[in-house]
Amino acid sequence: MFKKNDFDNLIDRKNSRSEKWDSTEEMFKVKDLLPLWIADMDFKNAPLILQALNQKINHGIMGYSIFPDSYYESTINWFYRRYNWKIEKNSIIYTPGAMMGLSIAIQAFTNEKDKIILQDPIYPPFYSIIRSNKRKKVLNSLKLENNHYEIDFNDLKKKVILDNVKMIIFCNPHNPTGRVWRKEEIEQLGDICIDENLLVISDEINCDLVFPEYKFISFASISKKFEENSITCTSPSKGFNLSGIPLANIIIPSSELKTKFNVMKQKYGILDNNSLGSIALETAYNKCEDWLDDLKKYIKENLEFLKKFLVSNIPEVKVINPEATYLVWLDFRGLNYNNQTLERILMNEAKVLLWNGIHFGKSGKGFRRINIACPRLTLEKALNRIKDALRKNIR
Numbered sequence: 001m002f003k004k005n006d007f008d009n010l011i012d013r014k015n016s017r018s019e020k021w022d023s024t025e026e027m028f029k030v031k032d033l034l035p036l037w038i039a040d041m042d043f044k045n046a047p048l049i050l051q052a053l054n055q056k057i058n059h060g061i062m063g064y065s066i067f068p069d070s071y072y073e074s075t076i077n078w079f080y081r082r083y084n085w086k087i088e089k090n091s092i093i094y095t096p097g098a099m100m101g102l103s104i105a106i107q108a109f110t111n112e113k114d115k116i117i118l119q120d121p122i123y124p125p126f127y128s129i130i131r132s133n134k135r136k137k138v139l140n141s142l143k144l145e146n147n148h149y150e151i152d153f154n155d156l157k158k159k160v161i162l163d164n165v166k167m168i169i170f171c172n173p174h175n176p177t178g179r180v181w182r183k184e185e186i187e188q189l190g191d192i193c194i195d196e197n198l199l200v201i202s203d204e205i206n207c208d209l210v211f212p213e214y215k216f217i218s219f220a221s222i223s224k225k226f227e228e229n230s231i232t233c234t235s236p237s238k239g240f241n242l243s244g245i246p247l248a249n250i251i252i253p254s255s256e257l258k259t260k261f262n263v264m265k266q267k268y269g270i271l272d273n274n275s276l277g278s279i280a281l282e283t284a285y286n287k288c289e290d291w292l293d294d295l296k297k298y299i300k301e302n303l304e305f306l307k308k309f310l311v312s313n314i315p316e317v318k319v320i321n322p323e324a325t326y327l328v329w330l331d332f333r334g335l336n337y338n339n340q341t342l343e344r345i346l347m348n349e350a351k352v353l354l355w356n357g358i359h360f361g362k363s364g365k366g367f368r369r370i371n372i373a374c375p376r377l378t379l380e381k382a383l384n385r386i387k388d389a390l391r392k393n394i395r
């Protein structure tokens with residue numbers, strides 16, 4: 001069976017077609033960068049997933065595939081067992097990735113120039129998907145108080161009544177702040193959206209990475225009204241590190257919304273065809289719960305390591321304590337560097353690639369997102385590089 005210390009294994013991902021490891025040198029023109037940015041993990045997949053995929057590959061034929069009943073059953077059971085959310089089989093719609101699902105939803109339910117609310121700082125591709133679909137973003141920036149992000153409900157109420165605001169992209173758990181929204185927060189947001197006729201796209205693809213002290217509640221699971229006014233993006237890709245096999249299930253309980261979504265999905269020519277993805281999902285949801293729980297323990301230990309390291313060595317850099325995920329939002333503002341100087345120190349001197357906060361919106365200025373889903377030795381190496389580079393620059 002799976003051994004806990006497998007997460008410590010240093011696996012060389014260079015020359016493995018990894019975006020994180022193989023694209024950075026060309027993109028940033030810096031050699032030997034340690035990439036702690038894109039959200040995938042430097043850990044080997046769960047052994048049972050690899051075994052199931054190998055079995056399919058060894059069968060030897062990669063023809064068109066179907067999603068059998070067992071695919072839907074494993075999805076339904078997973079969300080009920082773990083999150084007490086009852087999903088009907090006919091609410092589950094496959095798309096090759098959550099961003100594809102989001103883009104289809106934007107096209108199916110809004111028109112050009114319509115406004116869509118984002119709660120920044122937020123996952124950068126949300127901005128580009130709104131822009132490329134010729135919609136307009138409206139920001140309901142999160143409030144940062146005592147190192148903790150909260151929704152600004154007064155501001156949200158003001159924004160939802162603007163002309164042509166049709167949709168909100170709600171991110172739970174929130175990337176990059178790591179917030180797992182509490183039931184009261186989700187209820188308040190959902191009620192405002194129903195009152196003002198705003199459709200909620202709830203991106204929940206990080207839900208499997210919520211730490212045990214916090215409770216994940218799916219937006220749609222709150223009430224029938226919320227269910228009917230929402231589209232939820234789910235995927236095993238984050239929790240089980242399967243992003244290279246694009247796969248998402250978009251959950252749409254309302255039959256009216258489902259029909260519109262499917263019409264748009266058909267326009268893209270998307271077929272329900274992904275043999276490796278469907279096998280990986282079923283194996284993950286049916287057989288890899290223990291692996292996921294061990295993974296979260298390891299990530300939590302990495303988080304503690306990161307916090308201790310910063311307190312002892314770079315106390316000016318503050319950790320925004322995440323309630324979920326391996327993405328940690330770091331507040332570098334205490335160092336008083338401008339963006340360019342900090343980027344030079346981190347990228348060119350420390351040679352550590354963190355995701356620059358400015359890409360998450362203006363509210364991300366002075367922040368960086370670090371990905372701690374790596375063996376502890378890699379994390380330690382990156383932090384030491386940052387510490388040494390900052391020391392050299394002390395003014």
Ligand SMILES: Cc1ncc(COP(=O)(O)O)c(C=O)c1O
Pocket residue numbers: 039096097098099100123171175203205206235237243246247248
């Ligand atoms: C909140 C969120 N949504 C969507 C995605 C991308 O999902 P996909 O690769 O399935 O399009 C990510 C990836 O990190 C994410 O964090």
